[in-house]
Amino acid sequence: MKKDLSLAFHYLSKHIVQYLLGLLSLLLVDSVMTLIPRLTGQITDGLTYGVSVGTATVPMTMSDVTPLALRILLCGILVSLGRFGWRYFLLGASRSIEKEMRNDLFTHLETLSMRYFNSHKTGDLMAHFTNDLQSVRNLMGGTVITTFDASVMLIMVLYSMFRFVHPRLTLFAVLPMVIIILGYARFAKIMRRRFLEKQEAFSELTDHVQETVSGIRVIKAFVQEHFELAAFARKNKNTKEKNLGVVRLIALAMPLLDLIIGLSMLISLLYGGYLTIEGNITVGQFVAFNSYIGMLVWPMIAVGECVSSMSQGLASLGRIHTILREIPDISDRPDCRRDMVSLTGNISFNHLSFAYPDTDNRSVLEDITVSIQAGETLAIVGRTGCGKTTLVSLLERLYDAPVPDMVCIDGVPISQIPLQVLHDQIACVPQDSFLFSDTIENNIAFGMDAPDHAAIESAARAACLHDTILSFPEQYQTRIGERGVTISGGQKQRTAIARALVRNAPILIMDDSLSAVDTDTEEQILQQLQQLRRGKTNILIAHRISTVQHADHILVLDHGHAAEYGTHQELLDLNGIYRDLYNRQQLEKQLHQDGGDGV
Numbered sequence: 001m002k003k004d005l006s007l008a009f010h011y012l013s014k015h016i017v018q019y020l021l022g023l024l025s026l027l028l029v030d031s032v033m034t035l036i037p038r039l040t041g042q043i044t045d046g047l048t049y050g051v052s053v054g055t056a057t058v059p060m061t062m063s064d065v066t067p068l069a070l071r072i073l074l075c076g077i078l079v080s081l082g083r084f085g086w087r088y089f090l091l092g093a094s095r096s097i098e099k100e101m102r103n104d105l106f107t108h109l110e111t112l113s114m115r116y117f118n119s120h121k122t123g124d125l126m127a128h129f130t131n132d133l134q135s136v137r138n139l140m141g142g143t144v145i146t147t148f149d150a151s152v153m154l155i156m157v158l159y160s161m162f163r164f165v166h167p168r169l170t171l172f173a174v175l176p177m178v179i180i181i182l183g184y185a186r187f188a189k190i191m192r193r194r195f196l197e198k199q200e201a202f203s204e205l206t207d208h209v210q211e212t213v214s215g216i217r218v219i220k221a222f223v224q225e226h227f228e229l230a231a232f233a234r235k236n237k238n239t240k241e242k243n244l245g246v247v248r249l250i251a252l253a254m255p256l257l258d259l260i261i262g263l264s265m266l267i268s269l270l271y272g273g274y275l276t277i278e279g280n281i282t283v284g285q286f287v288a289f290n291s292y293i294g295m296l297v298w299p300m301i302a303v304g305e306c307v308s309s310m311s312q313g314l315a316s317l318g319r320i321h322t323i324l325r326e327i328p329d330i331s332d333r334p335d336c337r338r339d340m341v342s343l344t345g346n347i348s349f350n351h352l353s354f355a356y357p358d359t360d361n362r363s364v365l366e367d368i369t370v371s372i373q374a375g376e377t378l379a380i381v382g383r384t385g386c387g388k389t390t391l392v393s394l395l396e397r398l399y400d401a402p403v404p405d406m407v408c409i410d411g412v413p414i415s416q417i418p419l420q421v422l423h424d425q426i427a428c429v430p431q432d433s434f435l436f437s438d439t440i441e442n443n444i445a446f447g448m449d450a451p452d453h454a455a456i457e458s459a460a461r462a463a464c465l466h467d468t469i470l471s472f473p474e475q476y477q478t479r480i481g482e483r484g485v486t487i488s489g490g491q492k493q494r495t496a497i498a499r500a501l502v503r504n505a506p507i508l509i510m511d512d513s514l515s516a517v518d519t520d521t522e523e524q525i526l527q528q529l530q531q532l533r534r535g536k537t538n539i540l541i542a543h544r545i546s547t548v549q550h551a552d553h554i555l556v557l558d559h560g561h562a563a564e565y566g567t568h569q570e571l572l573d574l575n576g577i578y579r580d581l582y583n584r585q586q587l588e589k590q591l592h593q594d595g596g597d598g599v
Helices: 002-013 016-049 062-111 114-119 122-164 167-214 216-221 225-277 283-324 388-395 419-424 440-447 453-462 466-470 489-501 519-532 568-574 577-598
Strands: 051-053 056-058 347-355 363-372 377-382 407-409 426-429 507-511 537-541 553-558 561-566
Touching: 002 016, 002 062, 002 122, 002 283, 016 062, 016 122, 016 283, 062 122, 062 283, 122 167, 122 283, 167 216, 167 225, 167 283, 216 225, 225 283, 347 388, 363 388, 363 553, 363 561, 377 388, 377 577, 388 407, 388 507, 388 537, 419 426, 426 489, 440 453, 440 489, 453 466, 453 489, 453 519, 489 507, 489 519, 553 568, 553 577, 561 568, 561 577, 568 577
Parallel strands: 377 537, 377 553, 426 507, 507 537
Antiparallel strands: 051 056, 347 363, 347 407, 553 561
C-alpha cells in the first residue's frame, strides 16, 4: 500500500502547481458557500424581527435587503469562477497523469524480457491500459477533489454551526457521522477486494475476446463458433457477477447512508425547532442551521464515494505498480562495452548448453560449439523441436546463456555488447512473420530511421515481392489487415524478408522464413541473397535441403546436440541424419513430379 501511494505521489509531484491552484479554487468555493446561509439567515431575521437603527428596531426595507442580495450574487459569481478553476486544474492534472502513466507503462513493457510476455496474456495487459488507468485517473482527479472538498466543507460548516448557531444542536446533529466513518472503514476493505476480483475478471474477458478475434479463421475452419460462444458466455457471466458484487455493496451502503443523513436532519429539525420555540436561537439561525445541515449532506455522501473510488483506484494502482516493478531479465550489464558501436559478424558458440527458465533444467541445447567467420553463411537444419530457434534466440539475446562467453560476437561475450548495438546490428526474419496493420511500404521500412523508397523497392525486388506489390490496387501504399491477414503466407514471408534486408545489417538471421514460398521463388531469393549479402554473416534455419545446400557450413541438430557439421557434400558423404533428410525430400519431389505428369 505504501509503495503504491509513493507511486501516486511521484506523478502528483510533477503537477504540484496545478494541484495547488485547483485546491485553492476549491477552498474559495467552499469558503464562499458557507457565507450564503449566514446571509440568508440575516435576511430572514431582518424580515422577521426588523433591523436595528440606533436604539430602535424598524422593519427591513428593500434598501436593507439589496446589499445582502448583492453579496449573495457576488458569492454566486465567485463560486462559478472557483468551480471552473478547480475543474480546469485538478481534472486537467489527472488527465496529464493518466497520459504520463500510460506512456511509462508502455515504455516499461518494451523493456521487459520474453519470459514476461510468455507468462502474461495480452488481454490482461490491455486491461491495465484501459480500466486500471481509468480508475487511477479517477483516484488522482475526482477522489482528490471529493476528499479535499468534503473535508474542507465539513470543517467550515461545523465551525459556522458552532460559532454562529448553537454548539449543542451542532453536536447532536453530527453524531450520526461517527457511525458513517466507522462503517466505511470496514466498507473500504471489502470494496478493494471485490474491485480486484472485478478487474481480474475483466482482464480474462478481454484476453478471451482478443484471442478469439485473432484466431477467428481457425475457429471458423473447425466450426467451433458455438463452443467459443459458450466459453465467452461463461467469462462474460463471471465478469457480470464480479461487477454485481461491487454494485451490491454500493447498493447496500448508499441507502444506509441516506438513512443516517435523514436521521441527522430529523434531529436538527426537532431539536432546532425546540430551541427556536424556547427562544434559544432565532428563526434566522434555525433557517441557517438547516441550510448548513443540507450542506453537510454532501460530505456525508462524499465519504462513501471517496471510499469506493479510493478502493478501486488503489487496487488498480497496485496492479499497474506490479508491472512497473518488473525487472527485465535481459539488460545492459555493468561490464557492458560502451565503446562498441558496430559489429563485424564473427560469431562463436562455445560449448553452449541452455535450458529455459522454469523447465526443471531440461536442456534444449547441449554442448554446441560452432564458429562463423564474418561473411560466411551458416545453415541449421533438424527436426522440429531440436533447438534451432533457441540457438538464434540466444544470439539475439532474447534469453541469456548460462555462462557469458558461451555466445560471442567479434570475440566479445554478447552480454557485454550494448543491447541497442546488438539488436541494431542483427536483422531477423522470425518464424512468425508478424506484420502491422499499415501499408506495405511502412511494413518494409519498419526498421529504418528514415524511410527511403528506393531502398524499400530494392529490398522488395530482392525478396521477389516487387512485382506482386505492383499488382495491388494501391501498390506500395496498399494497406494490409491486422497481422497481414489480407495477403498470403508467402507474401507475408517475403514482406518480412524485405523488411530485414532493407536494414543491411552485418548479421542476418532467417528462421524458416522461406517455408511458405514455392521452390522457384525460393531459388530466386537465395540467389539475390548471395549477391546482396556478400561479405556479411548469414544464418539460415530451414527444413528444405534446397534452402541450405549452398551454405558455407551446415549444422545438423538432433535433440539439442550438434549431430553433424560440414558442407552439403561432406554431410551427404556421412550417410547420417542429413543424408536421410535429403533422400526423403528427393523422394517427395520425385513423387510430386510423377503425380503432376500423370495429371
